[in-house]
Amino acid sequence: MTQQRIASIHRVTGETDIAVTVNLDGTGVASIDTGVGFFDHMLTALARHGMLDLDIVAKGDLHVDFHHTVEDTGIALGQAITRALGDKRGVRRFGHALVPLDEALAEVVVDLSGRPFIAWTVDFPAPVVGEMDTELFEEFFRAFAMAGMMTLHVTNKAGRNCHHIAESAFKAAARALRMAVEPDPRASGVVPSTKGVL
Template sequence: MNEPRIASLQRVTGETDISVTVSLDGTGAASVDTGIGFFDHMLTALAKHGMIDLDIVAKGDLHIDFHHTVEDTGIALGQAIGRALGDKRGVRRFGSALVPLDEALAEVVVDLSGRPFLAWSVEFPASTVGEMDTELFEEFFRAFAMAAMMTLHVTKKTGRNCHHIAESAFKATARALRMAVEYDPRAAGAIPSTKGIL
């Protein structure tokens, strides 16, 4: 359980070229360049508050729109976290967090279940934040959850400002994920499932 949990991968399609490196036992250091300023801000917050070292370089067809870059970054990041987790031996598996940002409050619950699912209950009062379409946040989280093989529930409890709503959701995801991937000192290296596999 003491070996570093680090993974790197590159995802190349006709629409995007994305390189990701994650360290689950990091300090929250982040180097993120997707070409989408607000998205970079959110991914940096995910790293910082999840205590996950994160290096992402994404080149996508931004001249069309941001959809492919956001979705494919979610896929690549989820796959990298899944690889870094390995068989998930000794981790807590579940994590949850309520995180406020001024008037906004988000609740996130994570289960490293091996069964990918996103329950998304977040509404935005406007269609964009910065240059980013707010509908793309759901696309990111869905791609992320599916690729990481996790169950992820994201719920907006309250909020009026799109920036605050998005940031509270990312920070809550970070805190819940941090809890879920942590080693449980009482687990004695066991896989946290009655099935013996996740």
């Protein structure tokens, strides 16, 4: 797999203006500015632990709430990863990770299946972390999975602290995604499906 796996998306709606560039073969360098501090922290962790170079600038209607910015960032990032993957020849396709953060433990499993689906089993003991509604984490991952054309299972297996629960989920997603998009040295040039297409 010698081609550059880099893609950019610029998504503009009446509610948001979002520019995303992703390099699947990066070193985890991130430049993130969504206007939502805790969300920036989570996306930086996604880049670092997924070994993705990630550049995101999002301008949204934060005076309304954070929903549109978070969801549309998920859409744009999913689209960028889909574009960077191309026809998915030579990738591992599947990825999984269990990641702890102190008392919290998250499990994420991903399949670059071309069939978007999310199973979300994460409970937060409080409605807000930082200034961010905890319900928005599901909105982000749903948008990301749908636009990324992937099956994504996110499960919180332990945790009491909302910050730790969210961060363990993002880090587990990062590690699972890193595994799934990696070149498979035993399947170079092969689409990892009996169908011949993903």
